[in-house]
Amino acid sequence: MKLLLSSRSIFSLYTVLILTANTVAERPQYETGEIKIAAATAEEPIRKTLSISAARDYLAKGSQAWTEERKCVSCHTNGTFMQFAPSFGTLFSNQIESHREFFLSESAYLKKTATPPSLKEGLQPTQLAYIANGLATYDAAKNKLTVETKETLDLMLTAQSEDGSYNNLKCWPPFESSSYHGANIAAMALAIAPNYLEQVTKEQQKQIDALKRYLQTTRPPHDYARMLLLWTATKWKGLINEQIQQDTIKMIIAHQQNDGGWSMRTFAAPEKWGNGVRKELISSEVQQEGTPSDGHQTGLAIMLLRESGIPTDHPAVQRGIKWIKTNQRESGRWWTRSLNGDGQQYITYSGTFYPLRALQLCDELESN
Secondary structure, three states: OOOOOOHHHHHHHHHHHHHHHHHHHOOOOEEEOOEEEOOOOOOOOEOOOOOHHHHHHHHHHHHHHHHHHHOOOOOOOHHHHHHHHHHHOOOOHHHHHHHHHHHHHHHHHHHHHOOHHHHOOOOHHHHHHHHHHHHHHHHHHHOOOOHHHHHHHHHHHHOOOOOOOOOOOOOEOOOEOOHHHHHHHHHHHHHHOOOOOOOOOHHHHHHHHHHHHHHHHOOOOOHHHHHHHHHHHHHOOOOOOHHHHHHHHHHHHHOOOOOOOOOHHHOOOHHHHHHHOOHHHHHHHHHHHOOOOOHHHHHHHHHHHHHOOOOOOOHHHHHHHHHHHOOEEOOOOEOOOOOOOOOOOOHHHHHHHHHHHHHHHOOOOOOO
16 A cells, blocks of 8 residues: 655654654764764854865764774775775875774675675675775775785675676665665776786676676666766776766756755655655655755765866866865764764765865865
């Protein structure tokens, strides 16, 4: 039986969810030992001037706290940290090695305890893809493939589904929401690992070909997924043709909002996120709040435009950078509301790393 909700019911649902989220938001977003990071909220004041050090401190401490407290690799926090931090030179040098050691320990644990069938189930394939991606990013920064990273990539290939994708949860968009997302993270890991693709076995090459075929033949479920494919293609040359690249670039620019930012909520219809499990929640949020620009999508958009060859003086890039410079919060974060109604708003973490990467790609870090 299909449940139909009236506009009043939707408003009531939205109110209950917001009240619940506010109760959860009273807790720190990240906390362990001496680290205590206040909850992320839309009401947090905007900084008067951009601070790279404030963003760095938030990202470094947040990922450290998650790792120490939760003791797992997550897509939204330490998975994102290792996906980006090694590319920032010395900015995160005090935290990278300890994160790498934790990723290596997680990889070794999975290799020792997980059987091939279980590696293909639930979130584990995408989690393993994030572990491999982080280790590959570390090696790429040093331009040398380590034995440990190669072994993790080898293990990741054993977690591949028959269709070439990487299984994922379907209920926590945008990260833990589709096999398509997991496949792109895995493909990036393979593409950036120094010289890995040149030394794979014949059987592994078949798996890599299956992954490539999956990405080339599977229609992205929404515009956000089209961005993921473009992101992967900036690492894996020849994955998409010139027409698809240019069409995706035009799509990204077309989504830019009047204030110069981008909103994650305009890149997919509510029913398209995570197999529709957040349809009512997202619909009610949009009904009440509209689609305000956010750090996650604005940073991601500029990052992909730059990595696709769009110059820094392009009007869309310039307007986006202006939004980033004028919307940082006091804590160093850029605000992004979760698609999942969770009070901790963990999406704000990538919503801070993505703008920082955008600033780096536009040569805006040293001047701040």
